[in-house]
Amino acid sequence: MTQQQHNWAGNYAYSATRWHYPTTVEQLQELVSQGRKLRVLGSRHSFNDIADSPEDLISLEHFDHIEPVDPERRTVTIAGGVRYGQLCRQLHREGYALPNLASLPHISVAGACATATHGSGDRNGNLATIVREIELVTAMPSLYPKLPDFRHLLQTYDPQGKFRNAFLDTYIFGAP
Ligand SMILES: Cc1cc2nc3c(=O)[nH]c(=O)nc-3n(C[C@H](O)[C@H](O)[C@H](O)COP(=O)(O)OP(=O)(O)OC[C@H]3O[C@@H](n4cnc5c(N)ncnc54)[C@H](O)[C@@H]3O)c2cc1C
Numbered sequence: 611m612t613q614q615q616h617n618w619a620g621n622y623a624y625s626a627t628r629w630h631y632p633t634t635v636e637q638l639q640e641l642v643s644q645g646r647k648l649r650v651l652g653s654r655h656s657f658n659d660i661a662d663s664p665e666d667l668i669s670l671e672h673f674d675h676i677e678p679v680d681p682e683r684r685t686v687t688i689a690g691g692v693r694y695g696q697l698c699r700q701l702h703r704e705g706y707a708l709p710n711l712a713s714l715p716h717i718s719v720a721g722a723c724a725t726a727t728h729g730s731g732d733r734n735g736n737l738a739t740i741v742r743e744i745e746l747v748t749a750m751p752s753l754y755p756k757l758p759d760f761r762h763l764l765q766t767y768d769p770q771g772k773f774r775n776a777f778l779d780t781y782i783f784g785a786p
Pocket residue numbers: 618619649650651652653654655656657660661670690691713714717718719720721722723724725726727728729767775776777778
């Protein structure tokens with residue numbers, strides 16, 4: 611019997627019937643192109659069903675790669691499952707920092723940006739506002755190129771479960 615999966619707080623039980631833990635982009639593309647109703651799971655910190663799906667749920671926990679900082683652009687490129695704690699440790703080693711942070715180190719960057727949560731201060735935007743480019747996996751066979759004008763794609767989570775895009779490999783952040 612499969613054990614019921616819950617969000618981080620334990621107040622919500624996911625209803626998805628199939629769980630996936632891809633390790634390669636090709637596997638992720640296959641899942642996204644085959645799935646009818648699916649969502650990607652971040653660090654499970656949302657208190658409600660926003661990350662749930664009646665059919666397929668995809669965890670990107672194996673997508674945790676962080677590239678070295680690009681010193682020219684002052685940006686860093688990270689995979690879709692990276693969490694703030696991991697990212698900040700690596701940036702710190704390289705002598706950089708993010709201008710604003712999530713309230714907890716184990717929040718996923720993609721999840722916080724997709725929900726437009728976290729970030730504070732009168733002069734700061736939410737955390738999504740420091741993203742420079744994203745790369746998407748969609749139901750189309752090829753990867754979307756890096757999208758500099760992506761902001762319409764953020765915060766497009768759909769209560770009816772119609773949205774099928776998954777942030778993938780390229781979040782590029784300003785690193786002051
Ligand atoms: C103890 C606690 C403290 C919190 N504190 C704060 C706070 O201080 N400020 C605040 O604003 N919020 C706070 N929250 C709310 C919570 O942190 C946010 O909902 C959180 O940012 C969600 O991120 P997540 O990675 O857990 O994503 P999830 O909850 O797993 O998913 C959220 C959404 O993001 C989508 N998503 C995630 N990853 C991807 C991806 N790679 N590609 C496409 N879509 C993706 C999911 O499909 C879903 O729609 C808190 C929550 C908890 C439990």
